[in-house]
Amino acid sequence: MESAPDTSRPAGSLGPTRVPSRQAIESVRGRKVAVSLDRPAGASREWEPTSGARRTPPTLAEVTSIFLVGAECAMRCTMCDLWRHTLDHPTPVGALPRQLAWGLRNAKWDSESARLSPESVLSSERWIKLYNASNFLDPRSVPIADWPELAQAIAPFDRVIVENHPRVRPRRAAEFARLLTAKLEIAVGLEAADDEILLGLNKRMTLADFVSATERWHEENIDVRAFILLAPPGAEPARATSLVIDTLRFAERHGVRHASVIPTRGSNSLLNALAPDGRFIPPAAGDLEATLAAALQLRFDMVVTADLWDWDGLRGHCETCREARRARLQRMNLTQRHESPSRADCRCSKG
Numbered sequence: 001m002e003s004a005p006d007t008s009r010p011a012g013s014l015g016p017t018r019v020p021s022r023q024a025i026e027s028v029r030g031r032k033v034a035v036s037l038d039r040p041a042g043a044s045r046e047w048e049p050t051s052g053a054r055r056t057p058p059t060l061a062e063v064t065s066i067f068l069v070g071a072e073c074a075m076r077c078t079m080c081d082l083w084r085h086t087l088d089h090p091t092p093v094g095a096l097p098r099q100l101a102w103g104l105r106n107a108k109w110d111s112e113s114a115r116l117s118p119e120s121v122l123s124s125e126r127w128i129k130l131y132n133a134s135n136f137l138d139p140r141s142v143p144i145a146d147w148p149e150l151a152q153a154i155a156p157f158d159r160v161i162v163e164n165h166p167r168v169r170p171r172r173a174a175e176f177a178r179l180l181t182a183k184l185e186i187a188v189g190l191e192a193a194d195d196e197i198l199l200g201l202n203k204r205m206t207l208a209d210f211v212s213a214t215e216r217w218h219e220e221n222i223d224v225r226a227f228i229l230l231a232p233p234g235a236e237p238a239r240a241t242s243l244v245i246d247t248l249r250f251a252e253r254h255g256v257r258h259a260s261v262i263p264t265r266g267s268n269s270l271l272n273a274l275a276p277d278g279r280f281i282p283p284a285a286g287d288l289e290a291t292l293a294a295a296l297q298l299r300f301d302m303v304v305t306a307d308l309w310d311w312d313g314l315r316g317h318c319e320t321c322r323e324a325r326r327a328r329l330q331r332m333n334l335t336q337r338h339e340s341p342s343r344a345d346c347r348c349s350k351g
């Protein structure tokens with residue numbers, strides 16, 4: 001018997017929210033970046049933990065990430081800046097296999113991961129992320145005619161992770177999984193376990209939608225990863241960490257394998273437009289540190305990591321402490337263990 005979706009609110013939102021129209025969202029966007037159909041927007045390699053804080057010691061997988069260029073997502077989430085590297089038309093057949101082949105040849109190791117000593121690497125699994133800044137199961141973004149070639153190219157990998165919104169063709173996942181030798185994992189923007197905040201983000205998804213899609217995928221032996229926003233617009237700034245913790249609890253209850261905490265980026269002009277009424281205050285470096293520390297100390301039964309992609313763009317660090325603090329977070333990501341901060345001799349760490 002299926003259990004009823006647990007969609008209880010953690011009471012973290014600022015209350016009733018105006019939902020911006022599609023036109024309002026598009027009117028404050030800047031220009032797209034010039035992209036090529038033959039090359040991905042990026043290709044990198046790094047280590048990632050395969051198990052969370054409850055399992056010791058955590059093992060690591062070598063993860064190749066290919067940032068594919070394809071059709072723009074049909075959604076218009078207010079905090080999204082992924083549209084910058086997308087096309088205004090459907091992805092042409094053949095473009096993604098070409099980009100994937102280029103990415104596999106040219107992916108560069110992340111500098112911090114490359115420094116990791118081989119003795120600390122206890123797993124030899126190879127994983128690949130095929131992130132397309134949209135929904136992998138939407139044929140406008142990933143032509144179904146390309147599926148067999150993509151599946152063949154990633155045959156050497158043990159796990160493939162793709163991104164998809166819970167309401168965009170979730171039933172198609174099993175068809176793609178059948179073409180793979182690797183385990184399929186779907187990464188979903190859960191953002192916050194609060195329907196009011198999801199409404200304000202224009203996610204066009206409720207927590208019940210998330211639960212329904214994850215239950216379906218789990219039945220089909222497909223794993224789920226969740227992206228969780230730190231300090232999304234509409235959330236009480238003082239509750240930034242506790243809202244993430246509530247959302248991690250929700251994700252764990254619903255069988256998420258890996259949760260990645262992403263600081264909401266202030267570079268998005270719509271979010272800046274929301275700032276005057278206090279609905280959006282970009283998170284600081286210290287907020288991300290406090291949140292990862294709290295999460296790891298709670299020892300969830302899933303991997304929890306902090307997304308460090310835009311660490312340099314966060315406020316609240318300086319030239320003296322920036323690199324040391326980033327390296328500490330990266331070690332915490334990999335070991336799934338809390339590490340006490342060292343006292344950096346700088347003004348911002350005393351603030």
Ligand code: SF4
Nearest residue numbers: 073075076077080133
């Ligand atoms: S569903 Fe994902 S890719 Fe699409 S607009 Fe929302 S955040 Fe961006």
Ligand SMILES: [Zn+2]
Nearest residue numbers: 318321346348
């Ligand atoms: Zn500093």
